[in-house]
Structure formats: C-alpha cells, structure tokens
Amino acid sequence: MATFEVLGGCPMKGEITPQGAKNEALQILCAVLLTPEKVTIHNIPDIVDVMQLIELLGKMGVETEKVGEGSYSFRAVDVDVDYMFSPEFSRAASRLRGSVMMLGPMLARFGRAAMPKPGGDKIGRRRLDTHIIGFQNLGARYEPNEDNSLNVLAAPDGGLQGGYMLLDEASVTGTANIVMAAVMARGKTVIYNAACEPYLQQLCKMLVRMGANITGIASNLLTIEGVDYLGGTTHTMLPDMIEVGSFIGMAAMTRSEITIKDVSFDNLGIIPTQFNRMGIHFEQRGDDIYIPCHDNYEIESFLDGSIMTIADAPWPGLTPDLLSVFLVVATQAKGSVLIHQKMFESRLFFVDKLIDMGAQIILCDPHRATVIGHNHQVQLRGTRMTSPDIRAGVALLIAAMSAQGRSVIQNVEQIDRGYQNIDGRLNALGANIKRIE
Template identity: 70%
Template sequence: MSVFKIEGGISLKGEVHPQGAKNEALQILCAVLLTAEKVTISNIPDIIDVNKLIELLRSLKVKIEQLDKNTYTFQADALDLDYLESEDFRKDGKSLRGSIMIVGPLLARFGKGYIPKPGGDKIGRRRLDTHFEGFINLGATFRYNKEEYFYGVEAPDGLKGAYMLLDEASVTGTANIVMAAVLAEGETTIYNAACEPYLQQLCNMLNLMGAKIDGVGSNLLRIQGVKELKGCEHRLLPDMIEIGSWIGLAAMTKSEITIKNVAWDSLGIIPNAFRRLGIHIEKRNDDIFIPAHIDGYEIQSYIDGSILTLADAPWPGLTPDLLSVLLVVATQAKGEVLIHQKMFESRLFFVDKLIDMGAKIILCDPHRAIIIGHDFKSQLKATQMSSPDIRAGMSLLIAALSAKGTSVIQNIDQIDRGYENLDKRLQALGARIERSEN
C-alpha cells in the first residue's frame, strides 16, 4: 500500500492547473451509453474512480480510444448486455459508487439496468431510493436481491414520462433519472431536482446530443422524450473541489499560489466560504490568486457578533465535499467557527487525527464540530495517520504540509481516487513530499 511522506512547514509558490471535475466525469461517462454514435470527452481526470468507470465501460464492450492524456472517444454501438448479469460485473460494479449511474442510460436505451450495491467512501448512509423511485415513476419494475445486494430495473415496453417530486435533491439521483427520461415517451417533470454545475453540464451535453431538457440550472426540469440521441463533443469543467482544496492549502501553508482557468462562474459561493475564514482571494480574469498569508487570517463573525457557522446545502449552497478542507484551514485561523456537516454522519470523524496534531476541536456530535483557531501561534505537529476517505485524506495532507516535522499518511489510494498526480504537482510548487510503498 502506498504512503505519502511529507516534510511540513514549508511555504510553496507557483501556478496550478485544476484537473477535470471528478463528479462531472462520472455522470458524463455514463451518458455515452445513451447513443450508438461516437462521443468525445476532454479534460477527463486521470484518477482511480474515473479510470475504474472507464474500465467498466470497456467491459461492457464500449469502444474506447484515448486521444491524449485526458481526452477519449466512446462508442456504445455493440454492448455486451450479458456482462450485466455476470460475476465479473458484480465484482467490478460494487467497487465504485459512480457505477450506479449506468442504470438510467441502460434502462432507457435497452429496457433493463442492473447494479450491485456500489461502494465508495465510508462517510455515512448514502441512499439509492431516489434513483429507483424515479425509475419506478417512469414505469420500470424494480427488484432487489437482498442476499447478493443486487439491484435491477426493467421496462421491456419502454419508459413513460411522468411528474415526480424528488424526496431529496440528490445529484446522482437527478442525473440518473434525467438520463432515463430523455428517451422516455412523453413529458417528464422533475421537481426538487439537483442543479449543481455538473448536472447543468450533463443536461447541456444531452441537449447537444438531441435531448429536449428545459429548466437547466433550476430545480424544476421538464424533459420531452426523444427516440434517439446522437454523438457529440464535450469538455469537463475544472474540479471545484480541487480548486477549493488548493485555496485552503495556500492559506494554511502561507503560500502564494495562482490557480489557473477555474471557470469562476461555476464556483458559486465557494470563494466566499473561504473569505468568511479571512482568506484573501483575488480574481484575475479566470484565475484565482492567493497571496501568502504571512500575518494569518481571521474568521468573520455574524453581524450580531455570534460565532460563524459553515454548513453544507444543496446547490447553490456550499458543497459538503469542501467542509473537511474548510475545517482543517480553520485550525490555524484567528477565531472560532462551527462546522455543520448535515448530509453525512461519519464525515467528521477524521478530526481525532487533527486533535492528535494539536488542533483545538470540539466534536459536538457526528454532524457538528467547533474549531478554535491557533492563529499560527502554535504550529500543528507532524504525526502518522491514515486517509479515511477522499476529502478527509486531502484535508490531512493539507494539515501535514503545514505541520512541524515529518508526517506519514497511509492509505493514500483514497486520495488518489479524487486527485490527479497530486505529489508531482505539489513538488512543482516546492513541497517536500514523497510517495513510497509501505
């Protein structure tokens, strides 16, 4: 198993180019199953989760050609649907949570879709009810094998458009239902739909392929079903979670970093969330410049003087994927903040590792933590730790880069699932980080 060895307490400097968006890639790659024509996708990140999905598509006999490091063509004109009921699929599909999104396209185009219970981060319950209730509303029959944890939906006579009010604004659930509905007969209305930029990207790509989706960017989508879709070219957005991670890393390590071509209009309130922690963020055309915070940064209070709360919420609220980074950055701020992780009950448990490093954190319950910042008057101490999930792993890496001494992070495959070639990119900025086999 690979580990990172990090010598902390070193200021970095330079430019970084954010990778393509992981969460968008998982949706867009599944959408290639909706057409027999060729689809070209660029800016695909070279990370474990995305590569696993590409290999899953390859096992389905999607014709895949890599044009350059981050550009591929996909053509799903001769799929092996028998693979969906094989033991290999049961093994391959459950290793990746994003695999759930192949079900909608397969159901729409071929009248059936199957998936083993998918894996992913151990950050708490992540229900699949929204996905399957949406398919049932479109006329599919649902079945579940409890012994083998295997899901299936079938609609041999095709899907029919319907009105549905989603029980939660699930991003992957909305994406899956949209991909099923674009080939359904008649009109589908989805209320309380997720409207994250990555879902907007999916809808725009589907419209380019010939779908008829209205309301893109809102929580009310209307979809007129079409008989077939054609090929297209699509470029992924830069990854907003990685961009936020670089912002936090720059502030925590007192580094001067420019983040290039961030697609600023797609970042929503992410820059302001970091500004609430006192971090200076400068917009330079479509770049973000973070100066070296030599004198530190101070957390803002509310107008009435009460303690700041940073909480996740569906878009255009703050993405839950960045709360771990915001939390670790707050450990060296001046002031206090309450981090409220509403969506997942296991995502804050990594704070015990930060406490071991000297951070002042009170874990109130599985969803809330109060952070009392050191104002850089007391440096975090290096330690040995293990990455529990993608985002916590990145947060621990940020902590290690700012800490005094040499830290070791084990289980870095979790970090590699979401961040491309991270050690090499950090080394280019001057970081002392090495990857080795434990």
C-alpha cells in the same frame, strides 16, 4: 498500500491548474451508453475512480480510445447488457460509487439494468432510494434479490413512460440518473426538487447537444420531452471545483503564494465567498485565482456577534465535499467556527487525527465540530495517520504540509481516487511530499 511522507513547513509558490471535475466525469461517462454514435470527451481527470469507470465501460463492450492527454472517444455500439448481471461486473461496480449512474442510460436504451450495492467513500448512509423511486415513476419494475446485494430494474413493455415526480432529496447522482433515463422515455417528464449543480447542468447541456429536449437547466425544476434517438457529441468538462477549493485552503494554511489557473470562476458558486468569511483573501485575475501569502487570517462572526457557522447545502449552497478542507484550514485561523456537516454522519470522524496533531476541535456530535483556531501561534505536530476517504485524505495532507516536522499518511490510494498526481503537482510548487509504494 502507498504512503506519503510529508515534511511540513514548506511554503509553495507558483501556478497550478485544476484537473477536470471528478463528479462531472462520472456522470458524463455513463451518458455515452445512451447512443451508438461516437462521443468525445475532453479534460478527463486521470484519477483512479474515473479510470476504473472507463475500464468498466470497455468490459461492457463500449469502444474506448484515448485520443489525447485527458481526451477519450467512446462508441457504445455493441453493449453487452448481460454483462451487468455477471459476478465480474458486480465485483468491479461494487468498488466504484459512480457506476450506479449506468442504471438510467441502460434502462432508457436497453430496457433493463442491474447494479450491486455501489462502493465509494464510507462517509455515512448513501441510499439509492431517490434513484429507484425515480425509475419507478417512469414505469420501471424494481426487483432486488433476496439479500439486497443486486438491484435489478426492467422497463415496461413499450419502454419507459414520462411522468411527474417530486424528489425526496436534491440528490446530484439521483437527478443525473433519472434525467438520463427520462430523455428517451415516451412523453413528458417533470422533475421537481432536482439538483442543479454545475456538473448536472453540464450533463443536461451535453444531452441537449445529443438531441435531448430538456428545459429548466440550472433550476430545480426540469422538464424533459422524450426523444427516440440520441446522437454523438463532443464535450469538455469543467475544472474540479473541489480541487480549486482545496488549493485555496492549502495556500492559506501553508502561507503559500499560489495562482490557480483556469478555474471557471462563474461556476464556483458560493465557494469564494465562504473562504472570504474565513479571512482568506485572493484576487480574481481573468479566470485565474491569485492567493497571496497569508501571515494570518481571521474568521468573521455573524452580524449579531455569534460564532460563524459553515454548513453544506444543495446548490447553490456549499458543497459537502469541501467541509473537510474548511475544517482543517480553520485550525490555524484566528477565531472560531462551527462546521456543520448535514449530509453524511461519518465524514467528521477524521478530526481525531487533527486533535492528535494539536488542533483545538470539539466534536459536538457526528454532524458538528467546533474549531478554535491557533492563529499560527502554535503549529500542528507531524504524526502518523490514515486517510479514511478522498476529502478527509486531502484535508490531512493539508494539515501535514503545515505541521512542524514529518508526517506519514497511509492509504493514500483514497486520495488518488479524487486527486490526479497530487504529490507531483504540489512538489513542483515547493512542497516536500514523498510517495512510498
């Protein structure tokens, strides 16, 4: 188990480029299973979750080749469908949440698929009902085993059949899975209350280039006319909006002057506005974001004078993956804010580590925390802590970088799952982070 030793109080300066989007990569990589032709993908982040998925595709028989830095080609010609039903696959897939999005492509192309209970962050309930019910709406049979540890799905004779569905939640992975199943189903599929995040838009645009017929992209109403065959394509992934947001918050919290390069600003949605509400100001320079050194930053109130609330919501609302960053950044703001994590009931439980560091936080319940900012009048104290999940891990890293003294963060493999060489990239800007294996 690796740890970070972090010496706080080291302001950073310089330029940093965000990695390719983790959440997009997990969808796009599963989509290569839809065609026997070559698919080339650029800007793939070199992070644990993504590399594990590429390795898993290789074990299923997909030909994978690294063709450049962050670029891979894939050819799913001789896919071993039976491997999905093996104990080895179950062990590998159960460590990786994104593996669940193999179900849709495998059902569409091969008519059957299996998936163990997927892994990933332990941040609360992460049910698969939306995925399974969507497949059932396309005619698939669902056959869980006795202890529900393996989800087995089979298409009807003649293949999946398009249909209408109203999703019970605008699940990003659920929508992606259903879309990948529907693109080769017979007839028309209509998906209402579909997720419409930029990463889902990217998946749909890639599928259209492969020959799929999808309309309504970027809306919550998708219409798909099934086709018999999909071909190869080339795809470049967006920069990771979660990393962009993490760097904005990190710059303000540590009083650093940073330029974030090539952020795809138009795909950041409400993220810049929410940081503005936190009193964090920056300049858009072309497709870059320049964050000046902030001696302090003041949280806005609502127009009626009530306390600012920052909450997650389906796109174009604020992504839940950034709430941990907003929470930690608020600890050194002027003013107070209510952080409302609606989606996952265990994601705020890392705040006890921040309280130990001297932060003023009231955990109201599993979904809400009130933060009273120090306005940089009182520094957080360095301490020893453990990263519970990817996003809480980077929030704790931000706290440690702004704290007085030295902090130790254990279980940094969680951070590595979502952030590529984070210590090396930040040290190049002036941070003091030492990795101890």
